[in-house]
Amino acid sequence: MRMGNGKSIAAGTLAALACLLAGQPAQAAGAAASPWCKAGKPVKLAGLDWESGAFLTATLQLVLEHGYGCRTETVPGNTVTMETALANDDIQLLAEEWVGRSDAWNAAARAGKVKAVGHVIEGAAEGWYVPDYVVNGDARRKIKPLAPGLKSVGDLPRYKAVFADEEEPAKGRFLNCPTGWTCEGVNSQKLKAYKLTDSYVNFRPGSGAALDAEIASAILRGKPVLLYYWSPTALMGKYRFVRLAEPAYDARCFATLADKDHPAPCGSASPAALIQAGVSKPFAESDPVLVGMLEKFNVPLDQLNRALAEMAERKVDARAQARAWMKANPAVWRKWVPADAAARIAAGL
């Protein structure tokens, strides 16, 4: 123990001496030097695969690489896997964490293995939607309103024939989240709570790609579809949807929805989303500089939706879109970082 301390003091002195001798006091005293990256360790980020997740991850990578000289890597995987990896410090950073939604995150947060910082997205929404033309029609495309009185989830049984399921034509089809996503469990409970299990099939598309393809296909053909979706997303930026009213948010009821085995859930809208950046404990403890940056990291919602719709329209990858967006909106990201890092980012883009 004592020896260890002695050693580290010696090492510290040596390092300080080395710095002085190398004549780089300016760099060492600079406002933006990340201890983690200076130690030569790469920052591993969750390779989130939904649009906003991919865009925000790419944006953070550009900031870290150009502003702080970090090496970054992304590790692909689904949300639960990524949250578990974060708890084990196999990755250090998760750009878009919907705090409180998953058991894996909650357990890791309770154990202090992960920390949520900042306010990455504000005003995000999620719920049950139908395309606007289903309720209001679309004169330009000659689509008549098929469910003119559809306003809330309580109206759904009346309109089950509009959303008829192919495999069970007597019922409607509710397009749920892909199998195993956190929202899939909540929506399955909501179907029970809203007494829709007799009139609607709980259809799980299996993957995000399949969900998006089915929605895009329905909209291209002007057909009715009932779906769960969330914003910020390209889909929400690109098409017009009507969100169905749900009972007001009630914390006690939402707990019965979040517990996928609860036998008698009661209805409640999903709570306003708290979306933060997730960091692993060792990273949070050793790098106040980058954590400080993450506390300020935020892309205004309207800008984000537009950037995502543009990304889908132009079919460019998240990194290219992040670069283009940062070039066009320096005022936003300059607020996140100190002046010297901002200058380096501007030069690097």
Add this chain to the structure above:
Amino acid sequence: MSTPFFIPLSFKDAVNHAVEWLVGQYGDQFRQLSGLLLRGVLLPLESVLRAAPPWLVLLAVALLAWHASRSAGRSLGLAALLYLIGCFGLWDALMQTLAIMLVALALALAIGIPLGIAAAWSDRLRRVLLPVLDVMQTLPSFVYLVPVLMLFGLGKVPAILATVVYALPPLVRLTDLGIRQVDPGLTEAAWSFGTTRWQLLLTVQLPQARPTIMAGINQATMMALAMVVIASMIGARGLGEDVLAGIQTLDVGRGMQAGLAIVILAIVADRIGQAYGRPRARRTAEPRR
């Protein structure tokens, strides 16, 4: 990234527009076709399988296995393995998977065997066909699945189509090979007796090629089973969904159980298929040994 050495080339916009146009223009017709296959073939078969008492299904499998192998021990063993899937609580999922597989396999046979025979007859067709089969086997399935499901809808029909695409190539290749390998002397002799091409096919070539074709069917079955999890990623219910749910929620045990059920189904299908693939004489002689 882009060096002047490479001529910039991209067909992604053309493909994107083509898919959008096809979905907007003919999407509804494709959906009708999909509904026909779904309601006319798949759902009736599935409802029969799911409504049948499990012991009846087990008995049918045991009888089939006995008919194929003439071995009581083997057929009992295979039925017991299937029983195990029921013990895991996966019987209903098994029946759903089985229905998709049987329909996909029937389609693959209806397309693959005639195609294989045609390829054996015509070298030109074979030259065209081989690269197409390579593409079918190696193109990552999501590349064609997403447009396919935009046309045919989410769920079981695109799952069947994807399974057919993946399972077809070995069947075509082995049918082609089996017929080409028939002893030329035998064909010569048949020709000299004045047989027609169809008689030759039915009485000489197909019986001689039977073991190879059966191996092809067997391969197709195994390939179809390999697609079960992919099928669940486009909304088909069954064993694959359990695997997927297990993996997605880090419930490794659940994924493992469902995965094992797929392996068992593969073993049962393989052993029965193999037994049918053996020449008749050896099959009947075996139990006496």
